[in-house]
């Protein structure tokens with residue numbers, strides 16, 4: 351163990367109290383804003399201590415690249431979440447410790463969705479589900495957020511398991527997966543369970559008065575297992591019956607080079623998609639509806655580009671992508687404007703380290719302020735303004751993808767290519783198909799949404815009202831035809 355001496359100390363930061371450290375300084379909500387202020391005072395790499403654990407906070411993208419991107423496995427670990435261990439949720443990739451199982455998961459995922467080129471086989475499902483997004487929006491225009499959520503879930507289930515959700519009644523898979531996901535969020539709530547602070551409590555018997563967490567954990571075990579088992583068994587059954595299934599899970603199951611002992615890894619690689627892949631795309635698509643209300647001129651420009659390239663007798667799709675630069679800039683701006691993973695996901699130091707003269711002890715948690723990287727006024731002019739043009743012209747501002755949007759190093763988002771195509775196709779269909787306008791109150795005044803997000807690791811725009819309509823009657827006809835063509839995509 352590398353011991354600190356007088357020469358090497360933790361990166362600077364506010365002085366804390368004995369034992370609890372800076373626990374009381376920790377912001378209650380939207381920590382990225384406070385961290386950005388602290389960064390101005392304490393510098394681009396700073397630290398605080400919370401109950402003995404050093405938190406390293408980074409406010410400079412170069413330092414983030416160097417520390418998390420270029421140090422191999424040194425910062426590739428995640429913190430242990432006791433409740434995840436007690437419920438079985440530790441098998442999901444996003445929280446997995448850096449070990450052989452983790453590497454196996456990433457290998458399996460990389461095999462199917464590891465390159466841009468590997469996305470082509472998913473285009474038809476993506477296209478169909480994005481058309482369904484329009485249909486779902488028009489079927490229930492009072493609640494576009496619900497259509498957005500439903501589509502993201504439907505898309506992940508379709509791509510991952512080849513499963514199509516039922517449209518006219520609550521789908522049994524979605525119901526199961528959603529309730530398991532609620533429990534997932536619940537057990538990861540910071541500060542909710544004493545066992546995270548005093549891990550030894552996990553040995554208390556469930557009947558013990560302070561062991562409420564154990565009873566909660568026991569409730570979660572079944573749904574957690576089912577969320578991984580049920581859709582996976584569906585794919586196995588389909589393949590056994592000789593039915594066509596070209597999903598992520600089916601591809602891996604068909605791969606003879608993967609031994610049957612790997613089945614659990616395979617099942618959990620697939621299950622990890624729902625957690626990480628549905629909440630994220632939902633947020634970006636929902637941000638588009640908000641941007642369209644607040645910036646009608648952006649909506650008009652985007653529609654004008656699609657109309658001039660694609661016309662109005664068909665809906666845009668992947669073959670049009672290279673001809674739609676404004677839409678590309680619009681998507682980048684959605685990523686930048688309301689960053690949906692504002693502090694990335696904390697990495698943990700696996701060993702003591704010396705970095706730029708600072709001592710970073712083993713088990714430190716590293717937080718990267720991606721929100722700040724994307725709102726730095728020295729890099730992005732008027733950062734709170736939604737302006738896709740900043741990414742166009744001879745001197746475009748840097749793409750959010752190069753400034754931490756998808757995380758770092760060995761933990762970088764493995765769904766980056768899938769995210770790219772899923773977000774793009776939903777946004778371009780929304781532009782082509784939906785007229786979004788502000789809602790009115792009873793006095794006839796417009797109700798403008800507040801461009802703010804919820805709190806958490808993956809965030810979304812705070813709920814707002816808006817009016818959504820098909821752009822024309824003709825569009826509805828075009829959409830019906832497109833859906834008929836896509837009925838059997840697999």
Ligand code: HEM
Pocket residue numbers: 443444445446622623626627628630631634690691694695696697754755756757758759760761762763764765766768769772773
């Ligand atoms: C716009 C969409 C998305 C964004 C902005 C995003 C961003 C991120 C970020 C910042 C991380 C943490 C990286 C780190 O720790 O350094 C992450 C992890 C992850 N993402 Fe994504 N993601 C998106 C979509 C997706 C999709 C569609 C999938 C699934 C297919 C996915 C699967 C995952 C998984 C499994 C992890 C955990 C990786 C690990 O811990 O090793 N993500 N993502």
